[in-house]
Amino acid sequence: MDRTVPCIMLIDDDRATTVYNEIIIEEHGAAKNIIIYNSPEEALIYLTTPFTDKKISPDLILLDINMPRMDGWEFIEAYKEAQKEGLANITIVMLSTTADKREYEMVETNELLSGIKSKPLSFEALDEILDIHFNNLSLTKSS
Amino acid sequence: METQIQSAWQLFMTHAEFPIMICRISTARVEETNQRGLDAFGYPLSFLKASHFSDFLVSGNPNEWEEQIALKKAGLSDKWDTKIICRKNEIKSVEIKFIEIQALEDVCLIRIKEQETEDQKVRALKKQLSFYETILMQMPTEFAVLNAKWQYLFVSHNSIKDPEFREWMIGKTDYDFCRYRNKDYSIAENRHKQYNELARTKTKKEWIDEHKTADGGTKYVLRKLYPYFIDGELQMNFGFGIDITERINAEKEREKILRDMTIQNEELKQFAHITSHDLKEPLRTIASFTNILKRRYAGSFDEKGNEYMQFVVDSADRMGNLLTGLRSFVTVDLDRIEEKITDINTQKAISDAIANLKLRIEETHTNITLPTNYPNIKGHPQFFTQLFQNLILNAIKFCKKRPEIRIDWAEQTDFFQFSVQDNGIGIDDKYKERIFKLFNRLDRGKYEGTGVGLAICKKVVQLHHGSMWVESDGISGSTFFFTVKKNYLN
Numbered sequence: 001m002d003r004t005v006p007c008i009m010l011i012d013d014d015r016a017t018t019v020y021n022e023i024i025i026e027e028h029g030a031a032k033n034i035i036i037y038n039s040p041e042e043a044l045i046y047l048t049t050p051f052t053d054k055k056i057s058p059d060l061i062l063l064d065i066n067m068p069r070m071d072g073w074e075f076i077e078a079y080k081e082a083q084k085e086g087l088a089n090i091t092i093v094m095l096s097t098t099a100d101k102r103e104y105e106m107v108e109t110n111e112l113l114s115g116i117k118s119k120p121l122s123f124e125a126l127d128e129i130l131d132i133h134f135n136n137l138s139l140t141k142s143s
Numbered sequence: 144m145e146t147q148i149q150s151a152w153q154l155f156m157t158h159a160e161f162p163i164m165i166c167r168i169s170t171a172r173v174e175e176t177n178q179r180g181l182d183a184f185g186y187p188l189s190f191l192k193a194s195h196f197s198d199f200l201v202s203g204n205p206n207e208w209e210e211q212i213a214l215k216k217a218g219l220s221d222k223w224d225t226k227i228i229c230r231k232n233e234i235k236s237v238e239i240k241f242i243e244i245q246a247l248e249d250v251c252l253i254r255i256k257e258q259e260t261e262d263q264k265v266r267a268l269k270k271q272l273s274f275y276e277t278i279l280m281q282m283p284t285e286f287a288v289l290n291a292k293w294q295y296l297f298v299s300h301n302s303i304k305d306p307e308f309r310e311w312m313i314g315k316t317d318y319d320f321c322r323y324r325n326k327d328y329s330i331a332e333n334r335h336k337q338y339n340e341l342a343r344t345k346t347k348k349e350w351i352d353e354h355k356t357a358d359g360g361t362k363y364v365l366r367k368l369y370p371y372f373i374d375g376e377l378q379m380n381f382g383f384g385i386d387i388t389e390r391i392n393a394e395k396e397r398e399k400i401l402r403d404m405t406i407q408n409e410e411l412k413q414f415a416h417i418t419s420h421d422l423k424e425p426l427r428t429i430a431s432f433t434n435i436l437k438r439r440y441a442g443s444f445d446e447k448g449n450e451y452m453q454f455v456v457d458s459a460d461r462m463g464n465l466l467t468g469l470r471s472f473v474t475v476d477l478d479r480i481e482e483k484i485t486d487i488n489t490q491k492a493i494s495d496a497i498a499n500l501k502l503r504i505e506e507t508h509t510n511i512t513l514p515t516n517y518p519n520i521k522g523h524p525q526f527f528t529q530l531f532q533n534l535i536l537n538a539i540k541f542c543k544k545r546p547e548i549r550i551d552w553a554e555q556t557d558f559f560q561f562s563v564q565d566n567g568i569g570i571d572d573k574y575k576e577r578i579f580k581l582f583n584r585l586d587r588g589k590y591e592g593t594g595v596g597l598a599i600c601k602k603v604v605q606l607h608h609g610s611m612w613v614e615s616d617g618i619s620g621s622t623f624f625f626t627v628k629k630n631y632l633n
Contacts, residue, residue: 020428020431097424120430
């Protein structure tokens with residue numbers, strides 16, 4: 001179970017949440033690198049400028065839904081536009097306080113989204129995400 | 144005996160409602176008459192007794208009396224119409240009838256029936272006319288009759304108070320009315336639109352007129368116009384005007400209250416949504432970081448510090464549960480109910496509720512007795528399942544021994560009544576209302592829960608136009624009852 005993805009990006013306007021999620025990911029050991037953005041617009045700039053050895057691409061984005069200027073859904077729309085310019089596919093999981101039926105349905109019907117987890121982020125949630133979306137990662141690592 | 148009959152006869156003569164006379168057949172001399180007879184002729188009895196009946200007959204036939212006697216004797220006719228002359232030379236048309244005729248004794252008994260004179264007829268007609276006029280004039284509504292050319296034939300007192308003006312209106316149209324009263328022609332135009340519509344459709348018309356009153360208000364008059372046809376030809380129209388200002392104002396007031404309440408209700412929903420949703424976010428942060436503090440820095444606190452931290456964690460937990468409860472409470476919403484009202488198979492609703500609680504039922508070895516058959520009702524399936532789920536869960540929660548639950552139902556005239564009986568701790572009389580209120584908990588700490596379950600149940604039932612209550616002896620369990628209307632729409 002001790003799988004690690006190279007890089008997880010956290011996008012949430014609430015600093016307390018990103019600090020907390022960072023602690024949880026560190027304690028869990030799910031990622032080697034964690035990139036934190038409290039502004040989705042800035043995160044988008046990061047994602048749409050070319051990656052280098054020092055500026056690596058995240059493998060997983062944990063995205064907050066409820067943000068004031070640009071919410072999670074608007075971020076996804078902008079991300080979709082960026083993909084037309086050649087941005088590679090990144091696994092995106094939504095994080096939500098409510099995580100109600102309506103949100104689940106919206107996530108399920110959105111091809112860019114890989115899932116939704118309710119806040120607060122937990123070890124179990126991270127395990128599930130890694131199990132489902134990064135299973136082959138551990139295989140390649142162990143082989 | 145003979146005298147008795149005679150005095151009875153005397154009584155009959157006195158009280159008879161019509162003039163009666165006893166005359167000699169041969170001479171037509173008046174022998175006797177009753178009070179009515181005296182009234183009819185206007186002469187005193189002494190004068191009448193000295194007269195011959197034939198003298199009063201003024202038809203011009205000198206042999207009238209003899210001829211009529213002969214006809215009676217022959218059995219051909221016993222009555223005839225004629226004229227009599229009374230006091231002050233008053234001529235009266237009468238019908239005379241032989242009641243009894245005794246030829247040997249030379250005596251006959253005649254009855255006189257006065258015919259109505261022209262004068263009397265006119266008087267009666269006038270009386271009748273004024274009777275109907277009073278009715279029409281005093282009608283509590285405005286009332287008018289119009290001919291097919293929309294000229295007024297009759298206008299009631301309630302329509303126009305001034306008698307001269309009322310008189311003037313006869314034969315006039317609404318245009319004349321507007322001209323005379325210096326009013327806007329649109330009043331007449333609008334009415335004629337209705338008139339034309341009525342003439343075209345040949346059915347009654349109904350509309351509401353708005354009049355500005357002197358004090359700046361508005362008077363609303365409901366107009367009803369009924370056409371009257373003879374052989375398919377429009378003859379007359381009967382128009383009513385009913386003042387419905389009070390009703391309209393009451394309706395407007397009601398609409399305003401409803402509008403205000405809808406806004407308030409919407410705000411309240413918004414408020415509940417915000418409290419239940421947006422407050423969760425910072426609360427979650429409090430809980431998350433207290434947990435991290437506990438995990439990473441527990442060693443740095445003394446025993447008191449750790450206890451205080453636990454208070455924070457527990458309170459945040461409880462508040463989170465309360466907010467979740469509030470959220471599910473506000474989710475039970477009239478808009479949602481009405482959208483999804485459908486046929487509910489109550490057997491399925493109850494078995495779904497049981498399936499949702501499967502684990503809890505198994506853990507507690509709860510035994511549930513179900514009815515042998517189930518009614519089909521109209522309602523919101525999801526909320527109905529939740530209703531049973533909450534009640535069953537409640538029965539399990541508030542029970543110190545192995546829970547025994549009995550679910551049953553009964554049919555009433557307009558409702559189905561359901562009951563969920565348990566063998567739990569029971570409820571004291573004084574709490575029987577309180578337990579249905581939101582966030583009300585009787586045994587805080589002793590039993591888990593947020594005080595939302597029963598509040599949701601009651602709300603679901605109320606939204607199904609039913610009522611909910613509990614019966615309990617306070618010791619050996621409780622029975623929760625609720626009703627649902629058989630036909631939700633009525």
